[in-house]
Amino acid sequence: AATPIISAATNAPPPTSATDALATNNNPFDIADATDYANLPERLGFLKDLGLDYGWGPTALIEWSLEHVHVLSGMPWWGSIAATAFLYRLFLVPMFMKANENGAKMRAMQPITQPMNAKMMDAMRNGDRVTAMTMRQELMQINKAAGVSTFGMLVPSVVQGVFGFCAFRLLRAMSNLPVPGLETGGFLWITDLTQTDPYLLLPAIMGGTLHLVMRMGGETGTPVTESMRPFLLYVFPGIVLITTAWLPAALNVWLCTTGIMGVAQVHLLKRPEVRRFFGLQPMVDP
Numbered sequence: 001a002a003t004p005i006i007s008a009a010t011n012a013p014p015p016t017s018a019t020d021a022l023a024t025n026n027n028p029f030d031i032a033d034a035t036d037y038a039n040l041p042e043r044l045g046f047l048k049d050l051g052l053d054y055g056w057g058p059t060a061l062i063e064w065s066l067e068h069v070h071v072l073s074g075m076p077w078w079g080s081i082a083a084t085a086f087l088y089r090l091f092l093v094p095m096f097m098k099a100n101e102n103g104a105k106m107r108a109m110q111p112i113t114q115p116m117n118a119k120m121m122d123a124m125r126n127g128d129r130v131t132a133m134t135m136r137q138e139l140m141q142i143n144k145a146a147g148v149s150t151f152g153m154l155v156p157s158v159v160q161g162v163f164g165f166c167a168f169r170l171l172r173a174m175s176n177l178p179v180p181g182l183e184t185g186g187f188l189w190i191t192d193l194t195q196t197d198p199y200l201l202l203p204a205i206m207g208g209t210l211h212l213v214m215r216m217g218g219e220t221g222t223p224v225t226e227s228m229r230p231f232l233l234y235v236f237p238g239i240v241l242i243t244t245a246w247l248p249a250a251l252n253v254w255l256c257t258t259g260i261m262g263v264a265q266v267h268l269l270k271r272p273e274v275r276r277f278f279g280l281q282p283m284v285d286p
Helices: 004-010 018-024 028-034 058-073 077-125 129-146 150-176 201-215 229-244 249-269 272-277
Strands: none
Touching (some): 058 077, 077 129, 077 150, 249 272
């Protein structure tokens, strides 16, 4: 009679192939263990198959957009990332135009509002709360009469910040996995998008674009005090350069794309013919 061990061995089911495991296993992490996930076909939904599932929200929306751009266009990963960043930045242009309109109105009103702001600050320093409150109310009435919305000026920056954080979250996770193709989906001097830029050119471009945007008056055209200009022109871009130097190249491609678009947007919105075409308030020096 056969021993229990021999019987178990002879009655065991045939070994399961990696393909069968992939077809029958619904756990994305087990799938990655069962087969070489680098050979998984790039199809719609494959990022979730790799475990990159963010449910519902802005991160999931960016993932959906990036995946569709990549799969449907057939571009390498760097091109897909840049194209998706371009589309999202394009979506924000109307918001920035509205904020720029508010900024132009504020610049035009500076000869009136600057003395009032100075008087309000002096009153606050001297403890004259009545005068400070009076000046504040008058400034609010002037802004309301001119159609200036402080909230409207904040909206594009907040939305861009949310998109930027979600892109950071997604692209860092894709680089840490890494998603198949990212290690060979680069361009020119960058072949591996999961690693940092070896020459730090992308972080330098990001810092340079931020410097140019600030030098041209910012994306909203909001007046900046002279005391803040050195920080915004030099310190802030330097901080951005240092912090982005440690990020994966995939994320720097996204940031550089949005930064270059920001420079182009500010340059175009400063041109009188462009402002006339879109019916924007003329940009005047106070």
